[in-house]
């Protein structure tokens with residue numbers, strides 16, 4: 001028995017005591033529950049490489065010996081966590097064109113690392129929807145999915161009843177162990193860094209920054225998540241969604257197939273093993289475990305490396321837009337409108353997500369916003385994608401209206417260095433400017449994407465993207481630039497675009513569970529996972545509910561099998 005397990009069983013014993021204090025029963029055996037383990041940023045191609053190279057030995061064992069299956073999944077555009085999670089958690093078509101964009105209605109930027117922005121978007125777009133995590137837990141996610149517990153809930157610590165204290169104590173046991181373990185692993189990482197420094201005294205500041213990130217993300221956050229989820233599994237939480245960010249962060253910094261990124265996968269594999277073992281120890285809770293990825297990453301070159309430090313969001317103004325009309329830059333349109341709309345109860349997640357995202361933003365990216373505004377035009381660089389907005393209109397302009405204001409802009413952009421293609425709207429669907437040529441995209445005539453086996457899916461995803469009111473009047477991609485993929489922010493791995501590595505991911509699931517097939521958009525996951533909520537309600541309302549509960553899988557699934 002590992003020390004993790006000792007602490008978890010101690011915590012489990014306290015939880016049983018809590019139940020006795022309440023004189024309540026253990027959760028009913030018939031209740032089916034799910035655990036989603038998201039490996040942020042892992043494409044199917046890199047997963048297959050990692051499995052073959054035995055970088056994820058436990059996941060490989062699940063597939064080979066424990067009747068788990070790998071199903072391909074296509075995630076739609078943008079290939080970005082917030083868009084994926086909103087669709088999967090609430091079953092809505094998101095209006096989230098990227099990780100950083102402009103909201104025309106609120107006249108402000110939405111940038112997910114900023115505090116409260118995720119809660120604003122969730123409150124607006126998921127209003128009235130039942131989330132797949134109602135009554136459950138979410139860790140490291142952009143949105144709550146309706147989860148009650150978004151980390152160690154504060155309410156639990158502010159109600160000093162006998163039960164409350166025991167609950168807090170239970171959480172505390174896990175917390176203390178997570179801290180002790182993380183301190184230990186931090187010391188190991190520091191000792192290793194010291195040895196490396198002794199060997200290479202010229203170690204760059206990048207090495208030290210990466211060490212901080214690695215300790216923050218890979219040691220503290222991962223340990224805390226794994227133990228908190230273990231605790232939820234013992235307690236029988238109805239729905240748990242945990243997002244491990246280790247791989248995504250490493251892949252952004254060093255590339256999707258780099259050594260640090262593949263090493264991060266091994267750590268995540270260890271976390272999957274631990275959670276699977278915990279689920280096996282409580283077969284009565286009947287957890288179905290899913291391992292999924294929200295998007296992949298494309299290996300890329302930073303735009304500034306191609307352009308002697310030039311930034312796209314400046315260069316457009318300096319070179320392409322009418323220089324004679326250039327005035328002084330206007331203030332960023334951050335208004336106080338947002339203030340009243342904040343969903344207070346989601347503050348805890350907001351805070352925590354804020355911390356996670358800032359770890360990434362502060363260490364890997366410049367902290368100044370990648371946006372520039374001049375003469376009523378705002379350009380935002382969000383990753384391998386950038387948006388151009390004309391600010392004096394409330395609805396997106398189509399290509400003709402834009403051509404009228406800025407003749408030749410889209411073609412010139414599409415021909416410029418570091419740009420793969422530029423998207424615009426028309427009355428008959430999306431337009432794509434590719435190497436200076438204009439294509440009308442149709443599923444039957446996918447223009448520059450014709451060479452791809454999944455061309456129809458790409459066209460559909462682009463059509464979805466350009467239907468989003470918040471997508472720029474022009475959407476500029478560095479993906480498929482003539483010199484290879486390019487990101488407009490400083491990173492070696494990027495996502496948001498339609499390259500196969502970004503769009504094609506996977507879902508690993510127990511063979512007994514049948515999923516919609518093929519999965520071409522994360523919205524299909526909602527239909528699957530919301531069944532757990534609906535069935536649990538039916539069971540409590542209707543005497544025949546127990547039979548209905550068996551209909552998630554093709555056949556009844558009786559808990560994890562040995």
Ligand SMILES: [Zn+2]
Pocket residue numbers: 041248249252495
């Ligand atoms: Zn990412």
